[in-house]
Amino acid sequence: MTQNDQTTTLAKLKKTVGRFITERQWDQFHSPKNLSMSIAIEAAELMEKFQWVPEKESRSLYAKGRGRTELEHEVADIAIFLLSISNALRIDLARAVKAKLRHNAEKYPVDLVKGKHHKYTYYQQNKTRR
Template identity: 45%
Template sequence: MKTYHELLKKLIIFRQERNWEKFHTPKDLSMAAAIEAAELMQEFLWKTEEEVKAQVSKDKERFADEIADTVVYLMLLADDLGIDMYEAIERKMKKNAERYPVDKCRGKATKYTNL
């Protein structure tokens, strides 16, 4: 299994070989990630849970591709902005643990400001 940093290095090399850095501004990377996420959302729109499960089972690779496209743009954006994703996720998880204590939020979909 590859590590995050090994995968990121491959993405950066892929981008450099094609001279795409000039197109990958923070604005454009964030927009590309949002567009790819919207393409994924479109696959689920107006479908029941059962329909979604059936569709994913039938064509899992298409869903994996859309998710991968989104994550690739976010990985490149984070790297370009000097954000270490391991640290960012750890920090965010700590914030969420404080905002959503288990005893107050277990089994609830309530925003932390309303707990």
């Protein structure tokens, strides 16, 4: 069966990443400090792909070909380190994401923020000016 977002669970991905690390005895290097830094480094590498690219072009620049593969590799690197830190800290990623979305829904009610981009503090300061 083909592995994709529709057929692969977070639990399976976490297990696969964990196995990959354990087989290479890299657990010793995968401290929360090192993993958090690795996430930031990989995110910077992803950002570099889009640096100086016009906003509109950024949506189609890596649509196919070698560039697409490179982009997928950068995104995968971030995901691998995110899954690794979740494993290291025993974070239930699905639960954490759902909890954070509930929290964000309170900070960013649809009727107040739809189509807008401000930080939640802006909406708190301007509640009377809906």
